[in-house]
Amino acid sequence: MRIVSLAGGIGGARFLRGLLTAAPDSEITVIGNTGDDINLYGLRVCPDLDTVMYTLGGGIDEEQGWGRRFESHVVKEELAAYGVEPQWFGLGDRDFATHIVRTQMLDAGYPLSAVTEALCARWQPGVRLIPMSDDRTETHVVISDERGRRAIHFQEWWVRLRASVPAEQIILVGADDASPAPGVLESIAAADAVILPPSNPVVSIGTILQIKGVREALGGKTVVGVSPIVGGAPVRGMADACLTAIGVETTAQAVLELYGSSLVDGWLVAEEDAGVALDGVDVEARPLIMHDIESAAAIARAALDMAVRLAGRRADPPAPYAGSPAANGSGVPTRTRETPEEGV
Ligand code: GDP
């Protein structure tokens, strides 16, 4: 089975690890958000791509959910000793190496998609990871503070200000001129199912959907989404601040309406959100907290089962994936991918 997933950082990566466990024999393509990307100290940093790559490749700091495990921060301390800004973005020493390699390759003329493929050759994430675009786009946030009304980089709002200043507008700068990276539209066209992980609907999934042709390509596919909002709150992080900025309530219902029935065919909500409904969309309630790899896999399995069922209503249903109840009669995956660490 060919599966395409759109993904941000932590929520996306943890879900994808479950998806790999649930459907080990599937061909999974991940279209990663690059709206969070930023230049720091002359280096190109792609936080969401790296979170997916490190999480699936066994290199993530599990506690934090981003950055490298066994990390040290000597370079950051030395930069601070020189008074170099910004000091609010924490890059560790091991992580720095990734950004150095990326920047060297970009400077040599390789597109980000080729660079990402090269970085993944080391991490072997088990999925094909493609940036949404090779063209530079950046999410900027319009705020008003003592310096007046101005736009700042998403990372400055998110990391330095912890989203404490209300966002008046969230804009993907460069979206109009950005083309999908090679493989983005092709993988969607070839997909048997598209799964939207519980990534941020505004600055992760919403960003990818702004790339030319992506929304249209998804229109012809069976798409199942997992709600990132459980019981009226993001499970972790500050997604509520992003939703408020675009005038959307922080509920599983409002996020479903934001996506709309033209995008999603199926929607998984948490049990406390049972009752969420939208014409033209199948809604199923089940536990949606990713405590560990198994609970993430159970959510992924439910999303895939739903996708297979919904695709079955179309003319050309996909073959069941290896872990599906239809394939082995039990709902238990036939093979579990080895992961270096337990716990998410
Ligand atoms: P980011 O780029 O690191 O912010 O990560 P994503 O955009 O991929 O995902 C962030 C979103 O994941 C948050 O807004 C949360 O709503 C959602 N999230 C995190 N953990 C869980 C979980 O255990 N269950 C569900 N349903 N959503 C989660």
Ligand code: CA
């Ligand atoms: Ca992100």
